Amino acid sequence: MTELNTTAPRDRGIAIAVAPNGGRRLKADHPALPISPDELAECAVACLDAGASMIHVHVRDDDGRHSLDVERYRAAIAAIRARVSDRLIIQVTTEALGLFKPAEQIDLVRVLRPEACSIALREIAPDASYEGDFADLLAWMRRERIVPQIILYDSVDLERLEDLLQRGVIPADDIPVLFVLGRYTTHQQSSPLDLSVFTRSAAVPFAHWSVCAFGRDEAACAVSAALMGGNVRLGFENNLHLPDGTTAADNAALIAPVRNSLHLLGRKIETAETQRAALETIW
Numbered sequence: 001m002t003e004l005n006t007t008a009p010r011d012r013g014i015a016i017a018v019a020p021n022g023g024r025r026l027k028a029d030h031p032a033l034p035i036s037p038d039e040l041a042e043c044a045v046a047c048l049d050a051g052a053s054m055i056h057v058h059v060r061d062d063d064g065r066h067s068l069d070v071e072r073y074r075a076a077i078a079a080i081r082a083r084v085s086d087r088l089i090i091q092v093t094t095e096a097l098g099l100f101k102p103a104e105q106i107d108l109v110r111v112l113r114p115e116a117c118s119i120a121l122r123e124i125a126p127d128a129s130y131e132g133d134f135a136d137l138l139a140w141m142r143r144e145r146i147v148p149q150i151i152l153y154d155s156v157d158l159e160r161l162e163d164l165l166q167r168g169v170i171p172a173d174d175i176p177v178l179f180v181l182g183r184y185t186t187h188q189q190s191s192p193l194d195l196s197v198f199t200r201s202a203a204v205p206f207a208h209w210s211v212c213a214f215g216r217d218e219a220a221c222a223v224s225a226a227l228m229g230g231n232v233r234l235g236f237e238n239n240l241h242l243p244d245g246t247t248a249a250d251n252a253a254l255i256a257p258v259r260n261s262l263h264l265l266g267r268k269i270e271t272a273e274t275q276r277a278a279l280e281t282i283w
Contacts, residue, residue, distance in 0.1 A: 013270035014262055015231035015278075017054035017089075018047040019212065020251040022237030023066030023097045030240055032250045035060050037079035044080045044088055046252040047235075051259040053272045054089040055080065056118060056233060066097045068108045077114070089272050091116035091149065096123045102130055106137050109146065116147040118178060121157050131169050139171045147279050149176045149210070153183045155197050174282050176208040178233065181221050188238075189215035192224035199228065207282050216241040219257045226262055231270075234258060 020034050020043045027033055034043040044055050057080070059072040077090055092114045094105040102124050109117055125134040141148055152158050161177070164170050179198045182190030190213035212233040213221035220243065222232035234254045240247055248254050259269060270278070 012229070013268045013274055013278075014226045015054065015210070015270040015275045016052045016255060016259065017056055017091070017210065017231070017233040017235075018043075018052045018251050018255060019056040019233050019235035019237035020047070021058050021060075021235075023058045023060075023093070023095055025236060026064055030236060030247070033236055034251070035064065037076045040076050041079040041083040043251055044084050046250060047255060048084050048088055050252040050255040051269050052088065052255055053270050053275045054091055054116070054233075056091045056093060056235070056237070058093050058095070058237070066095070066099060068094070068100055068104060070108060070112050073108075073112050073114070087272050089116055089147075089275060090114065091118055091147075093117070094119050094124065096120070102126070102133065106133060109137065109141065113144060114146060116149065117141075118149045118151055120151040120153075121161055122153065125164075131164070135169045135171065138175075142171055142283060147176065147283050149178050151178045151180060152198070153180045158198055172283060174207050176279065176282060177206050177210070179209060179211045179225075179230075181211055181213040183214070185214075187215075190217055190221050192217070192221050194221070195225060195228070208279060212238050214238045216243060216245050218254065219243045219261070222258045223261050223265075226258075226267065227265070232258060 020040065025033055034040045040057060047055060057076055059067050059069065059076050061067040061069065073092055080090055092112065094108055094117055096105060105124055125131050138148060150161060152161060181194035182188060210231040210233055211221060211225040218234060218239040222234060226232055235251045239254065242248050242253065243257055262269065
């Protein structure tokens with residue numbers, strides 16, 4: 001079986017995404033957590049300056065709860081675009097968070113028509129009976145040039161995605177993925193060793209894979225993944241702390257140690273323009 005390519009040429013760029021809010025945390029968790037369109041736009045500017053080329057966006061309802069409301073997404077996207085133009089890829093989430101069914105997640109993508117969206121495999125296709133709708137969505141997204149990112153939480157998810165690719169359920173030879181490190185570990189404190197769950201057993205050579213991680217070792221996980229050929233996602237959705245354990249002032253502060261470490265190691269950071277070009281070769 002072919003193993004995941006974990007060789008990272010020195011001239012290969014690393015794409016940094018920021019996940020600034022997620023669907024669970026509130027202002028009580030951190031006063032700088034961006035929730036409103038204007039706050040997300042301000043955060044986007046700071047994270048672009050810090051080195052991000054993508055922003056992963058969640059929106060909330062009037063009570064602060066996770067939402068898949070199309071109009072709320074449109075307002076957030078418009079506010080971000082007004083501040084950063086096309087210098088960031090805007091990726092929306094289809095996360096269910098136990099509130100939304102697969103059909104509602106699919107409807108969001110079809111109505112909103114975002115530039116990019118993340119899709120948790122175990123949510124959008126919880127069993128084989130959902131595979132047809134999932135395949136139809138991906139085929140439509142490919143025609144419409146909407147970039148997916150399939151979220152994988154463990155080796156079971158990875159093996160299932162591999163199977164879907166081999167059976168032709170996914171209408172492509174490759175697809176961007178996000179490995180979530182340590183989602184089911186004690187206290188959700190990730191470690192670079194969590195990468196082995198994905199890199200040892202993978203049999204599909206994903207050309208564009210990324211990681212996100214929980215806790216103060218988020219930066220260590222990110223740099224480790226980048227040196228192995230991956231891209232990284234950082235931010236308050238999964239972590240509020242700098243590598244020294246202190247609370248980060250804002251999302252941009254979480255990007256700085258990763259960007260600086262990669263620069264010191266001779267790696268370049270992708271821009272939205274170069275990342276779009278790379279994604280177009282896959283999807």
